[in-house]
Every structure is written in structure tokens, then in C-alpha cells.
Amino acid sequence: MATSINQRQSPAFGVLMVVLIIMAIGPIGMMIATSLKLDVDIMSSTSSLLFMPTMQNYETVLCNVLWYEPEHLDYCDPTFGRALKSSLIIALVSTFFTLVLGTMAAYALVRFRFMGRGVISLTTLLMRMVPPAVLLVPVFGILTFDFCIGDDCLAGTYSGIILVYVAMNLPFVIWILQSFIVQVPVQLEEAARMDGANPFQVFYLVVLPLIKPGLAAASIFTFRIAWNEFLLANALLDRNTRTVPVTIVNSLTGYDTDWGVIMATGTLLAVPPIIFTFVASKQIITGMTAGAVKG
Amino acid sequence: MSTQAKRLTPYLFMAPAAVVLVVALLYPIAYMIYASFLDWNPSQRIGEATFVGLRNYSNLWSDANFRESLSVTLKFAALVVSIEMILGVGLAMLLDRKIRGMTVLRTIFILPMMIAPIVVGLIWRYMYHPTVGIFNRTLNNLGFESVPWLSDSFWSLTSVIIADVWQWTPFIFILSLAALQSLPSSAIEASRIDGATGWQQIIYIKLPLMMPVLIVTLLLRLIDAFKVLEVILVMTNGGPGLSTEILSLRIARTASEFRELGVAAAMSNYLLILLMLLTAIMFTYNRLAEARNARLRQAAEEG
Numbered sequence: 001m002a003t004s005i006n007q008r009q010s011p012a013f014g015v016l017m018v019v020l021i022i023m024a025i026g027p028i029g030m031m032i033a034t035s036l037k038l039d040v041d042i043m044s045s046t047s048s049l050l051f052m053p054t055m056q057n058y059e060t061v062l063c064n065v066l067w068y069e070p071e072h073l074d075y076c077d078p079t080f081g082r083a084l085k086s087s088l089i090i091a092l093v094s095t096f097f098t099l100v101l102g103t104m105a106a107y108a109l110v111r112f113r114f115m116g117r118g119v120i121s122l123t124t125l126l127m128r129m130v131p132p133a134v135l136l137v138p139v140f141g142i143l144t145f146d147f148c149i150g151d152d153c154l155a156g157t158y159s160g161i162i163l164v165y166v167a168m169n170l171p172f173v174i175w176i177l178q179s180f181i182v183q184v185p186v187q188l189e190e191a192a193r194m195d196g197a198n199p200f201q202v203f204y205l206v207v208l209p210l211i212k213p214g215l216a217a218a219s220i221f222t223f224r225i226a227w228n229e230f231l232l233a234n235a236l237l238d239r240n241t242r243t244v245p246v247t248i249v250n251s252l253t254g255y256d257t258d259w260g261v262i263m264a265t266g267t268l269l270a271v272p273p274i275i276f277t278f279v280a281s282k283q284i285i286t287g288m289t290a291g292a293v294k295g
Numbered sequence: 296m297s298t299q300a301k302r303l304t305p306y307l308f309m310a311p312a313a314v315v316l317v318v319a320l321l322y323p324i325a326y327m328i329y330a331s332f333l334d335w336n337p338s339q340r341i342g343e344a345t346f347v348g349l350r351n352y353s354n355l356w357s358d359a360n361f362r363e364s365l366s367v368t369l370k371f372a373a374l375v376v377s378i379e380m381i382l383g384v385g386l387a388m389l390l391d392r393k394i395r396g397m398t399v400l401r402t403i404f405i406l407p408m409m410i411a412p413i414v415v416g417l418i419w420r421y422m423y424h425p426t427v428g429i430f431n432r433t434l435n436n437l438g439f440e441s442v443p444w445l446s447d448s449f450w451s452l453t454s455v456i457i458a459d460v461w462q463w464t465p466f467i468f469i470l471s472l473a474a475l476q477s478l479p480s481s482a483i484e485a486s487r488i489d490g491a492t493g494w495q496q497i498i499y500i501k502l503p504l505m506m507p508v509l510i511v512t513l514l515l516r517l518i519d520a521f522k523v524l525e526v527i528l529v530m531t532n533g534g535p536g537l538s539t540e541i542l543s544l545r546i547a548r549t550a551s552e553f554r555e556l557g558v559a560a561a562m563s564n565y566l567l568i569l570l571m572l573l574t575a576i577m578f579t580y581n582r583l584a585e586a587r588n589a590r591l592r593q594a595a596e597e598g
Contacts, residue, residue: 013389013390013392016389016390017390017396017400020386020400020404021399021400021403023461024403024404024406024407024461024465025403025406027407027418027419027422027461028406028407028410028418030418030421030422030429031414031417031418031421034421042427043426043427100311101311101312101315102312104308104309104311104312105308105309105311105312105313107308108304108305108306108308108309109309111305112304112305112308122578125574125577125578126571126574127320128515128518129518129567129570129571129573129574130324130567130570131521131522131524131543131566131570132522132524132543133522133524133542133543133544133546133547133563133566134324134327134543134546134563134566134567135323135324135327136546136547136550136559136563137327137330137546137550137556137559137560137563138322138323138324138326138327138330138560139319139323140337140550140556141326141330141341141556142322142323142326144337145340145341163315163318163319164319166315166319167315167316167318167319167320168319168320170312170315170316171316174312199304199308203308224409227411228410228411228412228413230411230412230413230525230528231524231525231547235550235551245411245413245525248413248414248417248529249413249528249529252417252420252529259421259427262417263417263421266413266414266417266418269410269411269413269414270410270411270414273406273409273410273411274406274409274410276409277402277405277406277409278402281398281401281402281405284405284409285401285405285469288405288408288466288469
């Protein structure tokens with residue numbers, strides 16, 4: 001009987017699923033569609049689905065990274081190309097350092113047990129609580145006045161913001177990696193130690209290869225935060241080191257908004273997270289729900 | 296290897312992370328607490344700022360703009376969290392069955408949370424656009440008047456809430472679905488045999504059993520709702536007037552536009568205290584729930 005009910009209901013559920021999927025990705029799809037439109041098509045009042053797709057907006061945005069000169073441009077604005085480079089450097093370097101420091105700390109916490117798991121989950125929780133807006137004032141003050149060598153301060157440099165991002169992400173990364181390291185059998189490590197490996201060799205050659213899924217989840221989360229963050233980047237970086245989110249907000253405050261170009265920029269900013277989502281949705285859901293399901 | 300080196304190993308592994316956390320996280324927070332007692336503008340070094348005691352804190356309470364911003368924040372957080380909880384849990388109840396495409400749905404559902412908040416704000420600002428936006432276009436095509444989505448103080452708060460609901464309902468949906476699917480099937484089976492209807496099952500069996508996860512989800516979402524900033528910044532920048540100026544936005548503006556770092560720090564501290572209370576509630580609740588479970592398990596084993 002139960003199966004017959006299910007079968008009878010399935011068309012309705014199919015419809016519901018389709019509606020939900022359209023609601024979830026419709027707005028994102030609209031952004032991508034707009035980025036492929038000319039200004040004329042965006043402004044025209046006719047149907048928004050019928051238009052000739054064009055790469056012109058992307059050419060405008062990427063003009064100084066392209067190997068050819070786009071024909072429709074008289075002047076190439078290098079802002080976005082530069083911002084893309086800054087974003088990539090900052091996100092990749094922060095991810096790298098967070099992972100290196102995070103794995104080491106997580107390993108020490110699990111294997112040498114000199115601090116309880118309770119303390120770690122508490123700090124993670126506390127860190128999850130701190131809004132970036134709260135860090136704005138102190139980080140600005142410290143990087144502008146405190147962390148200086150002679151006249152060169154960390155404000156405006158890549159190193160300054162990378163330091164902040166690494167610190168912001170470390171608690172979460174340590175916490176999520178712990179749950180993966182716990183599952184590595186101690187016997188494997190002991191065997192390696194018998195064969196004469198020192199603690200660092202055990203860690204790099206035995207433990208790390210076994211926790212690759214955890215490393216993937218942790219790096220996706222770190223990369224995403226560094227890649228998407230706006231507030232601190234806006235306060236700490238200068239014209240030459242600005243990231244993509246900052247340039248997007250700046251271009252919105254201008255008088256006439258060129259929606260096609262802005263949407264192209266937005267799409268480019270959204271591409272890496274979208275790829276990650278499709279490649280590793282399972283790990284992402286684990287990371288996202290970790291705080292609620294098991295503390 | 297000597298025993299001394301062995302004893303040092305964990306500290307060697309911990310040290311780099313500990314140093315970074317102290318330098319770039321603990322120190323800034325201490326710095327902020329100190330700064331909140333100062334009258335300080337961004338062109339001064341912190342040592343040159345005058346110490347004003349608790350003046351920043353007490354001034355904020357008589358500041359009508361701050362109070363307005365606080366009430367907007369509370370209204371926003373309460374509304375988005377209740378709407379998202381109802382929608383998310385409701386959808387999870389509806390879709391809790393073996394249907395093909397569930398994995399796809401879940402993957403697609405996390406997209407709005409993964410892309411940059413700036414981009415989310417951008418998308419919604421475009422959709423709410425008075426002339427080219429899809430909402431007004433559709434309304435006009437159907438013969439209705441345009442709605443001032445982002446330029447009227449009532450509508451702008453509504454619009455901001457709609458955008459947040461779009462972005463975060465999936466979070467609650469995914470968590471409650473996970474909770475639902477890990478419920479003991481025996482309890483649900485038993486209630487079916489006793490003749491409970493679908494609604495009775497939901498109200499008397501499923502919801503009470505899911506409660507621990509639901510409460511933690513609610514608190515996590517509530518904490519995050521106080522941190523929303525970029526989406527609103529891009530959509531309305533707090534306006535019109537102060538209608539959507541939530542606290543984090545006001546902190547950012549006080550620091551960069553009004554150049555009063557001390558006041559911004561005091562405001563940050565208020566926000567931090569509020570969030571700390573929420574976190575403490577959540578932690579205590581977790582502990583209590585764990586203790587109760589342990590007691591129940593023990594009782595079951597003894598009985």
C-alpha cells in the first residue's frame with residue numbers, strides 16, 4: 001500500500017523538486033545570462049530569454065589578461081585583471097598556510113592529547129561567532145600602526161591580509177581535520193616509527209596521505225572565505241592589491257551601472273565556488289553541518 | 296630519539312598555529328576592547344588617542360541611530376530565522392522519502408551559500424532593479440504597478456529578508472533532513488501501527504525527536520544572521536534612511552565614514568557580547584542534552 005501512495009504522489013513531488021531547483025539556481029542563471037548580454041538587450045523590454053549571447057562583457061573585464069585586443073574597446077581598464085591576480089594570490093597562499101599550520105596543530109592535539117577536544121570545539125564555536133565587522137577596527141589599527149618595520153607596515157600588503165585570513169580560518173580547519181586524524185590507525189604510525197621514521201616523517205609520509213578527503217574539505221572552506229571576503233579586504237588593501245569583491249562594490253557606486261560588465265565580473269568571482277560545489281558537495285555538506293550534528 | 300625531544304614534539308607541531316592565532320586573533324580582540332575606551336580617529340596612533348573610560352558605551356545608549364540600528368538587527372534576525380526554520384523544516388518533512396535526484400537537489404541547494412555574499416547581493420540588486428529587474432518587469436507585464444523594492448523603507452527590509460531566506464533556507468533544510476533521516480525507524484513504525492496520521496506523526500514523534508538538532512541549527516543560524524553584512528551592503532547600503540542598517544554595517548560605517556574608531560569598537564563589543572550570550576546558550580544546551588542522553592542510556596542499560 002505504501003508503495004502505491006508513493007507512486008501516486010511522485011508526479012507532484014517531481015513538480016515540487018523542479019520548482020525548488022529553479023528557485024535555487026534561477027537567480028544565479030540570470031546573472032550568467034545577463035553577463036552574456038549586450039546593454040541593448042538588458043535594457044530592452046522584450047522577452048529576456050531571447051538574445052544573442054556575446055562574450056563582449058568578459059572581454060571588457062579581462063582585457064589586460066587576454067592575449068588579443070578586444071575590438072570593441074578604445075580603452076582597457078586594468079582594474080579587474082589586477083584584482084583577479086590579487087584575489088588568486090591571497091586565496092591560494094592563505095589556503096596553503098592555513099592547511100600547513102592546521103594539519104600540524106590538529107595532529108598534535110589528537111595524538112599527544114594535551115588539550116581536550118572540548119576546548120577545541122569551544123574555541124571553534126567562539127571563532128564562528130566573531131563577525132568580521134568586529135575585527136575591522138583592531139585589525140586596521142594593528143596593521144597600520146603596530147606591525148611595521150621602519151616605515152613599511154603590513155596594511156595594504158598581501159602578507160597582512162593573508163595573516164588575518166589564516167588566523168580566521170585556523171580554528172575551523174583544526175577542528176574539522178581532527179575528526180579525520182582520529183580515524184587514522186595508530187598502529188600504522190607505530191610501524192613507521194619502528195622503521196626509524198622521526199615524528200615529522202610519520203606525519204608527512206603516513207598521516208597526511210590518509211586524510212586527503214579532510215584536506216580537500218578544509219582547503220575548500222579556507223579558499224572560499226579568503227576568495228569571497230569583502231569587508232577586511234576593503235579596509236586593509238590599497239589600489240594595487242585590491243581583491244575582486246572590493247572592485248565589484250566600487251564599480252556599483254559609480255553613476256551609471258554597466259550591468260553586463262558587473263555581472264560578468266560577478267560570474268567570474270562565482271565560478272571557483274560553483275566548481276567546488278559540484279566536485280565536492282559531500283565534503284562541503286559534512287563541513288557545513290559539522291557544528292550542528294556533532295560537536 | 297631522546298625523551299626530551301619526544302616531549303617537545305607536540306609543542307613544535309602546535310607552535311606555528313598558536314603564534315598566528317595569538318598575533319592575529321587574540322591580540323586584535325584585546326586591542327579592540329582597549330580601543331573601545333578611547334576617543335580615537337584613524338589618523339592617530341592608538342597611543343595618541345584620549346582615554347574616555349566608558350563614555351563610548353554610555354553615549355551609544357542615548358544615540359537614537361544606534362538604537363534604531365539595533366532594533367533593525369533584532370527584527371531582521373528574528374524574522375529571517377523564523378521564516379527559514381518554518382520553510383526549511385517544512386520542506387524537509389515533505390521531501391523526506393526516497394526520491395531520485397535528492398543528491399542533485401542537495402548539491403544545487405548549497406550553491407547560494409557557497410558563492411560570495413557580494414555576488415548574492417549583486418544578483419538580488421539586479422532582480423529588484425526598478426526598470427530592468429525581473430520582479431518589476433513581471434509585475435508590469437501582468438498589468439500591476441511597480442513595487443519600490445529597494446527605495447521604500449518597508450519594502451527594502453522585506454527585500455533584504457527575501458534575499459536572505461533564499462540564501463539560507465537550504466542550510467536549515469539540509470540539517471533537518473539529515474536529522475529526520477537519522478531518526479529511529481522503530482518509533483515511526485510503532486506510531487503507524489497505532490494508527491497515527493501523518494500530521495500526528497510529525498507533531499508527536501518526529502518534531503520532538505528532532506528537537507536537539509533543530510535547536511542547535513536555530514542558534515547557529517541566529518548567530519550567522521547577526522553577521523550578515525555584504526549582501527545588505529550591496530543591495531541597499533543600509534538605506535533608505537536607516538531602514539536596513541544592521542549593526543555590522545553600522546560598525547563598518549562608523550569606522551570608515553564617521554572615523555570614530557573608539558565608538559565602532561564599543562559597538563563591536565556590544566555585538567560580541569550579544570553573540571557570546573547566544574553561543575553560551577547553545578553550548579549549555581548541548582551539554583545538557585548530552586548529559587540527559589547519557590542518563591537515559593544508563594537507565595536503559597540498567598533496566
